[in-house]
Amino acid sequence: MYKLESKHVDFFYGASQALKDINISIEENTVTALIGPSGCGKSTYLRLFNRMNDLISNTTIKGEVLIDGLDVYAKGVNVDSLRKKTGMVFQKPNPFPKTIFENVAYGLRVNGITDEKLIQERVESSIKKVVLWDEVKDKLKKSAFELSGGQQQRLCIARALAIQPSVILMDEPTSALDPISTAKIEELVYELKSKYTIVIVTHNMQQAARVSDKTAFFYLGELIEFNITRELFTNPMVERTQNYITGRFG
Amino acid sequence: METTNENRISKSKDRHQKAAFFVFAVLGYFIVTILIAILSFIVIKGASVISWDFITKMPEEGMTKGGIYPAIIGTLYLVAGSMLFAFPIGVLAAIYMNEYVSDGVAKKFIRLMTNNLSGIPSIVFGLFGMALFVNKLGFGDSILAGSLTLGLLALPVVIRTTEEALKAVNDTFRHASYGLGATKWQTIRRVVLPMAFPNIITGLILSIGRVSGETAPILFTVAAYFLPKLPTSIFDQAMALPYHLYVISTSGTNIEESRPIAYGTALILIIIVLVCNLLANALRKYFNNKVKMS
Ligand SMILES: Nc1ncnc2c1ncn2[C@@H]1O[C@H](COP(=O)(O)OP(=O)(O)O)[C@@H](O)[C@H]1O
Ligand SMILES: [Mg+2]
Numbered sequence: 001m002y003k004l005e006s007k008h009v010d011f012f013y014g015a016s017q018a019l020k021d022i023n024i025s026i027e028e029n030t031v032t033a034l035i036g037p038s039g040c041g042k043s044t045y046l047r048l049f050n051r052m053n054d055l056i057s058n059t060t061i062k063g064e065v066l067i068d069g070l071d072v073y074a075k076g077v078n079v080d081s082l083r084k085k086t087g088m089v090f091q092k093p094n095p096f097p098k099t100i101f102e103n104v105a106y107g108l109r110v111n112g113i114t115d116e117k118l119i120q121e122r123v124e125s126s127i128k129k130v131v132l133w134d135e136v137k138d139k140l141k142k143s144a145f146e147l148s149g150g151q152q153q154r155l156c157i158a159r160a161l162a163i164q165p166s167v168i169l170m171d172e173p174t175s176a177l178d179p180i181s182t183a184k185i186e187e188l189v190y191e192l193k194s195k196y197t198i199v200i201v202t203h204n205m206q207q208a209a210r211v212s213d214k215t216a217f218f219y220l221g222e223l224i225e226f227n228i229t230r231e232l233f234t235n236p237m238v239e240r241t242q243n244y245i246t247g248r249f250g
Numbered sequence: 251m252e253t254t255n256e257n258r259i260s261k262s263k264d265r266h267q268k269a270a271f272f273v274f275a276v277l278g279y280f281i282v283t284i285l286i287a288i289l290s291f292i293v294i295k296g297a298s299v300i301s302w303d304f305i306t307k308m309p310e311e312g313m314t315k316g317g318i319y320p321a322i323i324g325t326l327y328l329v330a331g332s333m334l335f336a337f338p339i340g341v342l343a344a345i346y347m348n349e350y351v352s353d354g355v356a357k358k359f360i361r362l363m364t365n366n367l368s369g370i371p372s373i374v375f376g377l378f379g380m381a382l383f384v385n386k387l388g389f390g391d392s393i394l395a396g397s398l399t400l401g402l403l404a405l406p407v408v409i410r411t412t413e414e415a416l417k418a419v420n421d422t423f424r425h426a427s428y429g430l431g432a433t434k435w436q437t438i439r440r441v442v443l444p445m446a447f448p449n450i451i452t453g454l455i456l457s458i459g460r461v462s463g464e465t466a467p468i469l470f471t472v473a474a475y476f477l478p479k480l481p482t483s484i485f486d487q488a489m490a491l492p493y494h495l496y497v498i499s500t501s502g503t504n505i506e507e508s509r510p511i512a513y514g515t516a517l518i519l520i521i522i523v524l525v526c527n528l529l530a531n532a533l534r535k536y537f538n539n540k541v542k543m544s
Contacts, residue, residue, distance in 0.1 A: 052429065055425070055428065080433055083429055088425075090422055090425065094420075094422040094423060094425075096423060096427075096441055097445055097541045106430060107432075110427070110431060110433070111430075159426075160429070
């Protein structure tokens with residue numbers, strides 16, 4: 001069984017169609033990169049899996065979106081608990097204006113965990129997973145805004161990991177970061193793969209090539225090509241993919 | 251040839267810019283001058299009567315002597331009462347409007363109504379307060395009726411400033427919260443409100459400044475011409491600073507003799523409003539720092 005799947009998914013903002021008949025199957029513990037020119041529907045597609053598109057009014061979805069074989073848009077699905085299964089990392093680091101500790105503890109607290117010892121452990125292990133512990137262990141009570149952009153983004157990943165999701169959705173997580181911070185995040189993505197299924201939107205093709213197992217190329221709301229990353233970059237089957245990855249259009 | 255042309259254009263641009271600057275500067279200084287003139291006029295005229303006795307004693311001899319203690323206390327009660335009413339309702343209404351109602355006709359209509367509400371002359375609020383609170387609900391001329399009337403007046407301001415404060419909270423924080431499985435209410439209470447709090451408080455204090463100076467709404471609902479004792483319940487009448495000022499300047503026993511007291515009263519009123527504004531700024535700074543740390 002696939003970890004994530006979409007079957008014949010159409011998505012509309014009002015009357016304008018943003019996704020057309022998207023079929024993708026994603027295996028567990030893999031990294032999938034979504035690439036394509038801006039506005040082609042990558043973010044929209046990513047947000048299907050934790051139903052973040054629900055927050056935008058006047059949208060319609062057709063087809064099936066499955067996590068572990070279960071349709072996330074089925075009647076009776078509790079959206080809040082669905083979102084616990086997926087951690088999301090956004091384009092710009094967006095830690096809450098809280099302490100470093102409380103940022104990571106947030107997801108636990110809103111999900112009803114009150115055992116302070118458990119929270120403590122979970123916060124520590126999550127921060128360790130993103131290789132941030134040594135940098136922040138002495139200032140857990142300080143504002144998260146005091147961290148650098150790269151540290152903030154790793155903190156946001158730790159915050160997502162704390163609720164123990166099995167899927168991590170990343171929407172251009174390094175687009176606001178410097179090259180060194182970017183490298184750290186990419187390394188992290190590679191390491192997290194053993195425990196999580198990761199989908200990462202990027203418009204940086206080198207990044208897609210570096211971190212992902214498979215790559216999906218979107219263009220104008222359509223899935224043009226979905227293949228093993230190395231294949232897609234060395235031997236694209238569709239001319240449009242070829243043009244995009246060789247930089248002939250942007 | 252071309253360069254001289256460009257030079258000429260940039261020179262004329264320069265002249266335009268200088269002219270505009272000059273006009274703005276003149277207008278700016280003009281406004282500042284007026285403000286300073288008003289303030290210094292009141293301060294010079296009022297400072298001499300202000301003393302400890304002035305703010306802690308009852309009025310004496312037909313309000314030509316003595317202090318304005320009951321008017322100060324009355325105004326404080328009215329401000330507190332109106333905020334007790336307007337603040338929770340206004341903040342909840344704003345939360346509802348900004349976080350729960352999706353953009354549409356209903357929301358536009360409510361917003362239009364609140365905006366219109368704030369455009370209604372305050373004397374009309376006074377009349378309405380008299381009809382509803384004093385007569386219909388039978389509160390009589392009372393602190394309760396006056397507070398509710400002032401509260402209605404403050405409501406649109408509280409709603410609008412709270413809405414602005416909520417809107418200023420970037421959606422990415424809401425999305426991050428939802429993404430972690432938080433419910434809407436958890437998101438509002440734990441993320442949005444703490445972030446909006448400094449600006450909400452600022453709005454609250456600014457509306458206090460506004461309410462404390464209003465005369466018309468309290469005219470028919472609470473204000474006593476002369477009442478040399480402090481109110482003991484919310485059904486009592488009370489004196490209030492703006493109305494006291496009005497009375498001793500227009501219909502006191504001896505208007506000429508009460509003049510200094512009028513200026514003193516005006517000065518106290520201005521001080522209250524000024525302190526409110528300074529407090530609003532200080533609190534916003536304080537809470538802004540605190541929000542980052544919580
Ligand atoms: N909130 C929205 N309302 C209406 N249209 C939207 C919204 N978000 C995205 N779109 C449209 O949907 C299409 C896909 O957008 P998006 O998924 O953000 O693309 P990408 O992430 O690949 O840049 C674009 O044409 C965009 O204009
Ligand atoms: Mg995008």
